[in-house]
Amino acid sequence: MTAADNGAAIAPLSAAQPCVRIEGVTKRFGEFTAVDDVSLDIQEGEIFCLLGGSGCGKTTLLRMLAGFEQPTAGRILIDGQDMADIAPYERPVNMMFQSYALFPHMTVQANVAFGLEQEKLPKTQIAQRVEAMLSLVRLDGMAQRKPHQLSGGQRQRVALARSLVKRPRLLLLDEPLGALDRKLREHTQFELLGLQKQLGVTFVVVTHDQEEAMTLANRIGVMDRGRIVQVGSPRDIYEYPSTRFVADFIGSVNLFEGRLTEDEADYVRVACPELPAPVLVDHGVSAAPEATVWVAIRPEKIQLLRERPEAADNLAQGTVRDVAYMGDMSIYLVVLPGGRELRVTRANLQRKEEEVFQSGDAVWLVWDAASPVVGTG
Amino acid sequence: MSHARRSVLVPSVMAFGFAFLYVPILAMIGYSFNNSRLVTVWDSANSPTLKWYSALWRNQQVLDAAWLSFRIALLNATGAAILGTLAGLVLARFGRFRGRTLFTALTTAPLVMPEVITGLSLLLLFVAMEQTIGWPAGRGVTTLTIAHITFSLSYVAVIVQSRLAGFDLSLEEAAMDLGARPVTVFLRITLPLIAPAIVSGWLLAFTLSWDDLVISQFVAGPGSSTLPMVIFSKVRLGVTPDINALATLMVLTVAVGVVIATVLLRRQERRRERDLRLAAGAD
Known part of the structure; x- marks a missing residue:
């Protein structure tokens, strides 16, 4: 209690104070650097997603927020209070584990009540709060079941209820939907969003699944080899990736190496050896003339046509090599004369088959000058 | 053809094996109901009878020994369960500390140590301790209990350690995350989950002590003869039918203990498999 008071005295609450502030945090395990000088602010009421492949340090960062690991360097502040000497059981933070970590020898009711019992609340109050929380996650009537008598989705909701019932300032979620099948995931995603809005808890979600990150997050932090490489809204991250890694990691993309040939204030041209003509991009780039750059074009931003279009720029001719029919859309692999393969997706707006391109068809590819992303990193 | 041959071969090999193991014990149990004074002569006219069992009830020496053995077995099982659990926890949890391999070897060595050596070295220790610090005074229940704990705690340690090896650490982290201090985590999460292993270790330690000779x-010491010691000394003077009855009761006690311990361990194993299947099946 006194520690919390001190924290408040040192850093008075203001509108600008972030819920979580991570300052230059590094974590090493022996020779291996799991988290490398990460700084990040997470605002109150936000859903922040740490997205990255396995071994990128996202889970280590989450475990440092929970207090299971201590940073080798740097500070973590929650509501302005330094968490350095605060044990996991004293932090205003709860975590939902990837494996759910439900206590197998306790009923659903006892699992959810466990956290409140540690606060030494009166029994009637615990019972009320547990009941309210169970009905919030639609588990009324399941209170006396043991975890092994529940389905995967129900177990996930028990884990969520158990971590939310203590009304934490911050909820940490480790791959919250990872163990659910596809149909259930989509449904649960929206449920999770609804709960978060209703309770106003700040969420930090760790995931390797970009779809999960995109639908849940207000902001995404993409991690690679212990560092945060880009922070932004899902749309920013997808449409304006700041590095080649992010462009490649999020969604699928056609990436080209190239050289800046024309560098004007409002447009540039990039000569890519794999494309027949330089790519025209309708925005400036902060790079030296003749610099080596990468160009990324998303598959859905390329149009497939049978006839040569009117456009003068951003054109290519090719042959369809493979078609993958996905129902709502199809993926076309188009080979250019130089041998480079391009990925193009196209929504299946018509039901009739003749609208669809077949393997072996000669096609024209065209894209807007606003579509490509150019970068140097 | 070969299938038919195997269908005869397998059951007969099995029957022979079981006969080898259990005919002696079954014969002893059968003769415990024999009316004749002569151990190897079956008195078919007046058998079966329970008279040797009732004779046991009137034999004060046997009753005293049985009570002593029972008390020692209880003390031993409890002591071994506590110390063995602590040793198992250290082995499973404290990672790679200096001397871990040595500690593991030292913990499990009594499993394979010749009993004669263990007994002799303990005797020497007790005599030396009595001479230098005056404790334990003489040999009796105290020395017997300490000696039994010495070898049976290894069994408990091994059982508890193997249970902890499959323990999901995130359960303890989750409890801590929900505000439980380390002591609460141990008492409310870890202990209940390893309790079946501790109980089966306790039962095993009980039976080990119960039949140690x-x-x-x-x-x-003088006046502190355990039940196996009484049987052994009686047999040296010639086998009498009441020994059969006594031995039958001992076999029964041990069998009950071992069966319960096995059932507990099996059930726990099945539960763990089910949990693993649930976790894997959910993916």
Whole structure:
């Protein structure tokens, strides 16, 4: 209690104070650097997603927020209070584990009540709060079941209820939907969003699944080899990736190496050896003339046509090599004369088959000058 | 053809094996109901009878020994369960500390140590301790219990350690995350989950103590003869039918203990498999 008071005295609450502030945090395990000088602010009421492949340090960062690991360097502040000497059981933070970590020898009711019992609340109050929380996650009537008598989705909701019932300032979620099948995931995603809005808890979600990150997050932090490489809204991250890694990691993309040939204030041209003509991009780039750059074009931003279009720029001719029919859309692999393969997706707006391109068809590819992303990193 | 041959071969090999193991014990149990004074002569006219069992009830020496063995077995099982659990926890949890391999070896060595050696060295220790610090005074229940704990705690440690090896650490982290201090985490999460292993270790330690003869011979004093010691000394004077009855009761006690311990361990194993299947099946 006194520690919390001190924290408040040192850093008075203001509108600008972030819920979580991570300052230059590094974590090493022996020779291996799991988290490398990460700084990040997470605002109150936000859903922040740490997205990255396995071994990128996202889970280590989450475990440092929970207090299971201590940073080798740097500070973590929650509501302005330094968490350095605060044990996991004293932090205003709860975590939902990837494996759910439900206590197998306790009923659903006892699992959810466990956290409140540690606060030494009166029994009637615990019972009320547990009941309210169970009905919030639609588990009324399941209170006396043991975890092994529940389905995967129900177990996930028990884990969520158990971590939310203590009304934490911050909820940490480790791959919250990872163990659910596809149909259930989509449904649960929206449920999770609804709960978060209703309770106003700040969420930090760790995931390797970009779809999960995109639908849940207000902001995404993409991690690679212990560092945060880009922070932004899902749309920013997808449409304006700041590095080649992010462009490649999020969604699928056609990436080209190239050289800046024309560098004007409002447009540039990039000569890519794999494309027949330089790519025209309708925005400036902060790079030296003749610099080596990468160009990324998303598959859905390329149009497939049978006839040569009117456009003068951003054109290519090719042959369809493979078609993958996905129902709502199809993926076309188009080979250019130089041998480079391009990925193009196209929504299946018509039901009739003749609208669809077949393997072996000669096609024209065209894209807007606003579509490509150019970068140097 | 070969299938038919195998269908005869397998059951007969099995029957022979079981006969080898259990005919002696079954014969002994059968003769415990024999009316004749002569151990090897079956008195078919007046058998079966329970008279040797009732004779046991009137034999004060046997009753005293049985009570002593029972008390020692209880103390031993409890002591071994506590110390063995602590040793198992250290082995499973404290990672790679200096001397871990040595500690593991030292913990499990009594499993394979010849009983004669264990008994002799304990006797020497007790004599030396009595001479230098005056404790334990003489040999009796105290020395017997200490000696039994010495070898049976290894069994408990091994059982508890193997249970902890499959323990999901995130359960303890989750409890801590929900505000439980380390002591609460241990008492409410870890202990209940490893309890079946501790109970089966306790039962095993009980039966080990209950039928130990060699080590007890070394460390027992005058007037503190355990049940196996009484049987052994009676047999040296000639086998009498009441020994059969006594031995039958001992076999029964041990069998009950071992069966319960096995059932507990099996059930726990099945539960763990089910949990693993649930976790994997959910993916």
